[in-house]
């Protein structure tokens with residue numbers, strides 16, 4: 001026999017799930033995994049402790065003079081309190097905090113020096129990613145950022161059509177992306193792992209569905225990964241995947257998406273050459289399983305409202321499955 | 332001989348204050364101009380010559396304009412302090428409808444605004460100390 005959870009129970013669970021989901025470190029400023037984020041977290045903690053101490057002090061004094069020991073203050077004492085506590089103390093404390101936070105500015109803005117640099121373009125609603133390697137070669141990707149641990153990678157940002165904001169809370173502060181303008185930031189992740197980034201500037205209907213994952217790898221693994229990414233798409237081996245490729249080309253997917261090594265060379269949508277190897281699909285919202293690919297292609301517009309890609313609801317289930325299979329195979 | 336009325340006497344003594352309502356905005360105005368000058372000049376320099384050692388010049392400019400502003404605010408503050416005449420009569424609250432109270436109230440307000448503006452100008456200038464690039 002199972003007991004039905006009471007509504008209070010459900011409410012409590014819901015109330016806990018939200019704050020706790022922020023604690024797993026995937027997307028938390030409080031669990032920094034990069035140099036900038038660590039500096040910001042320290043600043044935050046000092047300010048937080050300071051604010052708490054001040055709050056207790058001010059309210060403690062209030063409590064003391066109104067409840068514990070209410071008596072008129074001498075004019076002199078009152079004026080000392082106002083001038084000392086109201087002008088001198090805050091001016092000095094704020095001055096020190098201002099100077100300290102300003103002194104962090106130059107290290108927050110330091111240029112990247114890793115051999116690879118990345119440019120990210122905000123699209124509606126996904127991230128166009130391009131790696132530039134030391135030899136000048138360019139590599140197209142999307143909706144996922146891979147970075148070498150311990151190195152400082154320069155990231156140039158721009159946007160197509162509307163303003164977005166690039167934010168990976170665990171690694172650094174945020175930076176806006178403007179159409180027709182280039183902004184920059186550098187990411188210096190210290191520990192390997194997967195982190196989450198999210199568009200932080202309202203950019204239209206599916207703004208909340210515009211996320212990505214950052215995979216921080218050992219520098220050697222990262223170089224190897226780049227080599228793999230530079231290769232054209234894998235030839236499908238299974239019959240189902242082969243059929244999927246035929247469908248992909250027949251249905252005109254290549255007009256918008258590129259799969260290097262095939263006639264598909266569109267650039268309106270994300271580069272799919274190695275889409276199966278990514279951690280997420282649809283800009284951070286679905287896993288990359290064959291099923292998810294199938295669902296995504298079938299119901300694109302309901303999964304991501306107002307997206308440019310049309311839903312392919314008219315395709316038969318078996319055809320969609322073949323497509324999903326093919327795309328998952330593009331690792 | 333006709334004796335001058337108290338009102339006339341007050342008016343003569345504090346007559347210069349007919350237009351002194353303006354004086355209370357002088358210090359905040361200096362603050363405003365200092366703020367705008369710092370930010371606009373920095374924006375122009377960073378837009379036109381982001382590279383090279385233009386920042387040293389910018390720093391000197393901000394230092395100069397900051398010192399000038401502080402001296403200006405201090406002068407306005409000093410003048411208000413004298414006009415307030417706190418040391419002479421120890422009056423802190425000016426709430427009577429007399430020329431004298433009006434005269435001292437305006438000075439009092441102007442003095443306090445000078446303090447705020449002084450602090451404000453200092454804060455606006457602090458980033459210039461830490462600025463090391465236009466990034």
Ligand SMILES: [Cu+2]
Nearest residue numbers: 164199203210
């Ligand atoms: Cu966005």
